[in-house]
Amino acid sequence: MIEIRIHGRGGQGNVVAAYLLAGAAFEAGRYGQAFPSFGAERRGAPVTAFVRISATPIRRRCQVRQPAFLIIQDEALLHVPGVLDGLHTGGGILVNSNRTPDELDITTGHELITLPASKLANETLGRPVPNTALLAAFLALTELLPQQALVKALAERFKGDMLERNTRLVERAAGMVPAGRWQEGDHAARA
Amino acid sequence: MQHALEGSQAIARAVSLCRPQVVSAYPITPQTHIVENLSKLVADGVLECELVSVESEFSAASVALGAVAAGSRAYTASSSQGILLMSEVLFNIAGLRIPLVLTCANRAVSAPLSIWNDQQDSMAVRDAGWIQLYCADNQEAIDTTIQAFRIAEQCELPVMVCVDGFTLTHTLEVLDLPDQQQVDEFLPAFSFARRLDPANPLSVGTLVSPEYFTETRQDHHQALLDATAAIVQAQSDWLAISGRDTGGLLRCEGPDDAATGILTLGSIAGTLQEAIEEQGDAAPARLITLRAFRPFPEQALRDACQGLERLIVLERALSPGAGGIVGTEVRAALGVMDNPPQIFNFAVGLGGRDVPLEIYTHLLDAIAKGRGTGFDILDLDTGKLPAETS
Incomplete structure (x- = not known):
């Protein structure tokens, strides 16, 4: 089983990101579980969501405390206490940022990869919602599930032009990170 | 058929498969998505049902009570303060032996204010005279919701299906949603013997003097005790149709x-x-x-x-x-x-x-x-x- 934690802010599609990833797992014939941990229900407030992907049914419902990967939808959250807590040794952090990891100037002890996801979304969807681009990049990095599974999960939520734009965004974002970079990592959580 | 669904969405789909004729509810976190999804199913023409918007949970429960009394299959859902605001009506629903199904998306009760999960709300109304079934996961929530209508209508008792707020209602997972034919085979059309009917007038909820009050209480208590058999039977019959064991009692x-x-x-x-x-x-x-x-x-x-x-x-x-x-x-x-x-x-x-x-x-x-x-x-x-x- 692989456990992933997604950090974002209310309004960024954080919970939808988690649902899409678990939905993609289902489309790829795996079991997926996704749920949010809401704070205050308002735009801008930090929101955390959890994803589990497994070949077998998932019964535990506790929050993910030791994720193999972190997906951060807002680079400022890197400085919020607790956001990096529990990340596995060798785990990766994917951050929505227009800057390079060096420019972020933060020491995490983990590999950090950035993607200008809001910018890509703004250009492709016309809205700066970073979740689809980050998920596509995450799947490209980990090769955990085929991109087609993400597109199928998107098709459960979007139709017509918006689905077509999201599909283009998947292709674009997936090509912007080193493919399979996190595939061989010694992630203790990998089952 | 398997789907990746949010718990609330799955519960709404399960309710819809039971063909309710009246749904009345007032939104409250973490119950909201259930009724929101039901309302969408009605708007999309998937579910033919009277959706009654009300100004409070007290009214939601009252509308549902009246709908069942008039012979309709009805449904409502709430959480926390909403359950407590309903509480007077919940006792009436049970005492009048109204077979209604309610989902309680379990949430802590104020004060202090908390939108998050515990089971204080349903526990606070445990003595209202309802059947209370607790779900361990969202598959059980689907299966229990379907069973609840049959148990309720067979026993003429209301059933509260308790699902942990957020932990279940807001969790997306892989779930098996039965098809309409399976549910129709399991759940016969609702026919209420004590239906309010102008052609056959009867009074319900009348004043009961001390001469009979004790006996009505005993009767209600016994009906709940006897409901154990209906709960076990509903589970085994649903197992035969769905292949899933939700546990009986x-x-x-x-x-x-x-x-x-x-x-x-x-x-x-x-x-x-x-x-x-x-x-x-x-x-x-x-x-x-x-x-x-x-x-x-x-x-x-x-x-x-x-x-x-x-x-x-x-x-x-x-x-x-x-x-x-x-x-x-x-x-x-x-x-x-x-x-x-x-x-x-x-x-x-x-x-x-x-x-x-x-x-x-x-x-x-x-x-x-x-x-x-x-x-x-x-x-x-x-x-x-x-x-x-x-």
Whole structure:
């Protein structure tokens, strides 16, 4: 089983990101579980969501405390206490940022990869919602599930032009990170 | 057919498959998505149903009561303060023997304000005279919702289906949604013998003098006790159609020769099961998941506890000034056994506090230290208590 934690802010599609990833797992014939941990229900407030992907049914419902990967939808959250807590040794952090990891100037002890996801979304969807681009990049990095599974999960939520734009965004974002970079990592959580 | 669905969405689809004729509800977190999804199914023309928007939960329950009294299959859902605002009507629904199904998306009760999960809300209305069924996961929520309509209509009693707020309602997972034909085969069209009908006038809810009040109470009490058979039957009939075992009154897992048992209700069960499995032979335990809390399945509970040396009752609510609610009832039920297990009682996960995978080892450590022999809150952080009480 692989456990992933997604950090974002209310309004960024954080919970939808988690649902899409678990939905993609289902489309790829795996079991997926996704749920949010809401704070205050308002735009801008930090929101955390959890994803589990497994070949077998998932019964535990506790929050993910030791994720193999972190997906951060807002680079400022890197400085919020607790956001990096529990990340596995060798785990990766994917951050929505227009800057390079060096420019972020933060020491995490983990590999950090950035993607200008809001910018890509703004250009492709016309809205700066970073979740689809980050998920596509995450799947490209980990090769955990085929991109087609993400597109199928998107098709459960979007139709017509918006689905077509999201599909283009998947292709674009997936090509912007080193493919399979996190595939061989010694992630203790990998089952 | 399998789908990746959010719990609330799955519950709405299950309700829709039961062909309700009236749905009335008022939004409250974490119940909102259930009714939102039902409303969408109506708007999309999937469900033909009168959706009644109201100004409060009191009205939502009242509309549902009236709808069933007039012979319609009806449904409502709420949480927390909403359940409490309904409480007067909940007693009326039960006393009038109105077969209504309500989903309680379990949430803590104010004050202090919390939108997060515990089971204080449904526990607060345990004496309203409803059947209460608790779901361990979203598949059980689907299957129990469908069974609830049949149990309600067969027993002429309302059924509250309790699902943990957020932990279940807001979790997306892979779920098997039955098809319409399966549900139609299981659930006959609703026909209410005491239907309000101008052609055949009758009065309901009239004043009952002391000469008859006691007997109506006994009758209601007996109807709830007798409902155990209908709950078990609904489960076995649904198993034959769906192939899924939701547990009848309770579910028992783990080795028969285990000395330790853990009894809980709701969504903690899944985490506990994985936690117990992780310990393997080092610390085997029998996991008893209570599905029916009302009627309280005393005999099934005694059977499930045979051979145990100790039983830990783990619940997500408490009765301030007394202690555990479920624990107290379990103590009373097991007290008449020849060799009852020693009972430990803890509350955990109040107001949405996460119940981690370490829950099982925490419990074993706690009882080894002598905690829980009466009642204790397992995950209490004494450092956060006011100085005079810590």
